[in-house]
Amino acid sequence: MKNRLKVLRAERDWTQADLASALDVSRQTVNAIETGKYDPSLPLAFSIARLFDRQIEEIFDDEE
Amino acid sequence: MNRNKEKSNEWEKRARVKTISLAIWTVLWVISVALAAFGHELFWGSNELINVLVILLNFGIGIGMIMANIKHLREMDEMLQKVHLEAMGISLGLAVVGGISYSMLDATNVIPFDAEISGVIVLIGLSYFISLLINLRRYK
Numbered sequence: 001m002k003n004r005l006k007v008l009r010a011e012r013d014w015t016q017a018d019l020a021s022a023l024d025v026s027r028q029t030v031n032a033i034e035t036g037k038y039d040p041s042l043p044l045a046f047s048i049a050r051l052f053d054r055q056i057e058e059i060f061d062d063e064e
Numbered sequence: 065m066n067r068n069k070e071k072s073n074e075w076e077k078r079a080r081v082k083t084i085s086l087a088i089w090t091v092l093w094v095i096s097v098a099l100a101a102f103g104h105e106l107f108w109g110s111n112e113l114i115n116v117l118v119i120l121l122n123f124g125i126g127i128g129m130i131m132a133n134i135k136h137l138r139e140m141d142e143m144l145q146k147v148h149l150e151a152m153g154i155s156l157g158l159a160v161v162g163g164i165s166y167s168m169l170d171a172t173n174v175i176p177f178d179a180e181i182s183g184v185i186v187l188i189g190l191s192y193f194i195s196l197l198i199n200l201r202r203y204k
Contacts, residue, residue: 024075025141032203038143 002061006034008052023047082132082139089129096122143203151195158191159184 009019016034020027023044032038033048040048049056100115100122108114137148163184170179 021075026144028200028203029141029143032143037203041142044142 001039002036002063003033004059005030005048008054008059009034019051022051079139082136086129086132086136089125089132093122093125093129096125147196147199147203150199151192154195155188155192159188162187 005019009016014022016027016030020030023030024047025044029038029040033040045056045060049059052059096118100118103118104110104115137145140148166179166183169175170177
């Protein structure tokens with residue numbers, strides 16, 4: 001699944017480690033989500049949306 | 065972000081504590097296995113009571129190790145849990161399928177030695193480790 005996580009993170013000048021701490025997950029997980037290799041669960045997707053103050057569909061795109 | 069960093073440190077600290085706990089339980093279990101397997105030969109001879117007590121101790125420590133493993137797994141985030149659970153599923157499947165094949169090789173005398181449980185344990189360990197490496201690489 002495509003997503004804008006890397007862009008949103010870069011806008012805030014956060015490292016992957018910063019984002020991982022904010023979401024209470026590992027840095028590997030943030031990296032895997034950013035590269036589209038891992039699709040987060042719904043609760044984690046909501047946490048990401050809340051953190052960036054966006055709607056889920058503004059961050060994640062389920063179209064291939 | 066500072067609050068997040070503190071939170072991260074806390075999270076990493078919790079994960080580290082669970083990992084160390086699992087390592088301690090595993091070392092204790094290995095020691096108790098060695099004691100149960102070789103203790104009667106090296107120390108107390110054929111004293112049945114001591115043998116039973118040591119085996120019970122080994123079993124109890126084994127339960128502790130399983131609980132530590134569950135806590136360790138629960139401390140992981142969702143992706144790492146998925147990676148570990150998939151590796152566990154593969155190693156369990158291989159243990160059942162490989163174990164039965166190994167046993168049948170012994171029962172039909174295809175192999176000139178007895179099928180020992182240690183062979184299956186080595187298979188479980190290796191398959192878990194290899195699956196874990198492959199899964200972690202997949203999400204890298």
